[in-house]
Amino acid sequence: MASTRLPRSYLQRPAEIxxxxxxxxxxxxxxxxGLIVEIEAYDRTDPASHSFRGPTPRNAAMFGPVGHAYVYRSYGVHWCLNFVCGVEPGGAVLIRALEPRWGLEIMRERRGLEAETLLCAGPGxxxxxxxxxGEHNxxxxxxAPFELRPASESPPVIVGPRIGITRGAETPWRFGWAESRYLSRPFRWETSAHKKSEPPEGASVHPLAARQA
DNA sequence: CCGCTGATAATCT
DNA sequence: GATTATCAGCGGA
Structure with missing residues (x-):
């Protein structure tokens, strides 16, 4: 697989971009x-962000150079991976789900025999x-060991509020590949048309994403 | 399909 | 002492 590497300057823009x-x-x-199908954005001005209250031992990587990893332990159990990015210090994007593509057997060993759709459907x-x-923090x-390659084409992107946070819960900084089977959770108005939920203010859906029976 | 609950320990107040 | 950028398992519709 010939590899077009992602330029580091790519990450020197606002986290939501x-x-x-x-x-x-x-x-x-x-x-x-695999392919990134779900991501959330965080930055220094955002009450949901680990960087909101300034540097600490845990979030030090968020205030370090753009283009590095920020890995933290979630609920004392799981590791979560972020890419440090942004124009100002304190920005990062949380990688929430992948479409598994390379090394499927290794993934199954590490996760235990499991359906492909659940291998990488969630940050943990x-x-x-x-x-x-934590050694990757x-x-x-x-x-190495990382390799990051830009998308070869632009997929249909769906937007919504972030998962599992209390403060800043309305900010629509969760992005997903609209047609993907590998999301950690569906985007609400995507699955239940007859439910009473409407897209939150400021949220938008790519034209191709607006389908579903 | 969808929602609830307990586990579990680092981090910060 | 409270909170937490989560997950697996279970039960109900």
């Missing part, structure tokens, strides 16, 4: 990985499948 454009990009760790699941731990994304 980076997040949207990384849908469809490829992420590999030691050759194991994908780090387990790719073998990401602050490592550069432009060198």
């Amino acid at each position: 980076v997040a949207r454009e990384l849908i469809g990009a490829s992420l590999l760790v030691d050759g194991v990985g 699941r994908l780090t387990q499948a790719l073998g990401i731990t 602050s490592l550069a994304l432009h060198a």
Whole structure:
């Protein structure tokens, strides 16, 4: 597989722009990985962000150079992977789901025999499948074991509020590949047309995403 | 398909 | 002492 590497300057833009454009990009760790189908954006001005209250030992990588990883432990159990990005310090995008593509057997071993749709459908699941731990925190994304390649084409992107947060819950900074079977959770108004939920203010759906019976 | 609950420990107040 | 950028398992529709 010939590799077009993602330029680091790609990440030197506002986190919500980076997040949207990384849908469809490829992420590999030691050759194991897939296509990014779901991402959330966070930045220093955002009450939901780990960087909101300034630097601490845990979030130090968020205030380090753009283009490095920020890996943290979630609920004492799971690892979560972010790409440090943004114009100002304190920005990052949380990788929430991949479409598994390379190293499927290794992923199944690490996760236990399981349906392909669940291998990387969630921030904690994908780090387990790719073998990401705290040892990857602050490592550069432009060198081994990471490999990051831009999307070859722009997929239909759907937008919505972020998952599992209390503060800043209305901000529509969750981005997904609209037709993907590999999301951590569906985007609400995408699945239940007869439910009473409408897209939140400011949220938008790519034309191709507006289908579903 | 959808929603609820317990587990579990680092982090910060 | 409270909160948490989650997950698997279970039960109900």
